[in-house]
Amino acid sequence: MKRVIHYSLLIVALAAAACKKGDEANPGETPVSSLISSVTLSSQTLSGGGWETGVYFTVSKPGKITQLGAKMPEVGTYNVTLWDAATKTVLRQKAIEIGTPEKQVFLSIDPLVITDKTKQYVISMNNYSAGVPKKYYYLTGSATLMPAAQGNILLLKKGNMSLSSETPKFPSNELITNAISGYPDFTFVPD
Known part of the structure; x- marks a missing residue:
């Protein structure tokens, strides 16, 4: 009986140590999707x-990018690329398969x-799939969409x-602040 109580106390202590306050995972932020859903313009x-x-951006606190994503009006496989804006070099790239039109799809990457x-x-996407340019979304208006803070991300401008x-x-x-096209996106997890 002592042994059962001893093991029970050990299990409770281990469980309590594993559930320390503040250890909850930070939720991921998807800034382009957040911006698109927050405006009343039609796409x-x-x-x-x-x-x-693509969309140029900065972060307001340290963290990591864990996923790349896309939303397109046609089925296909689209390249989504994360760039260093200063050097114009590719940091991460993922082929995103859109199996259902108009559905946002995210895939994991090696965290950046x-x-x-x-x-x-810059997060960008290429609208070619299987060697053919496909339709893409375009959200625009007379109002300035960017710069726009979405969580810990500041979306700056669109480029093509x-x-x-x-x-x-x-x-x-075509660096402008009143439109977004594509829609490429990413998941940012702040520290």
Whole structure:
């Protein structure tokens, strides 16, 4: 009987130690989806050739990007790329398969740890799938959409780059603040 009580107390102590206050996981933030759902503008579907379209952003606190995602109006596999905005180098990339039109899909990546709050990044997507440019979403209005703080992320502006294949190109053209197209997104987990 002593042994049962002893083991019971040990289990309770271990369980209490494992459930310390403050150990709860931080929820992930999906800033582009949050911005799109917070505005009252209507979204259009366009089919104007091949585009790499992206959103420039910074973070307000350290954390990590754990997923890349996309939402497209047509079934297909789309490349989503996370870039260093200053060097225009690819940091992470994922082929996202959209099996159901208009459904947001996220896939895990090797986490990218972000500590520098002054560094700019770009999340972009290519609307080519199976060698063909597909339709994409376009949200615009006369009002300025960005800069827009969404949780710990500051979305700065949209950029595009015309393209003719599935190979990603840094979206450095048409830098505007009143539109978002694509919709590429990511999950940021703050520390």
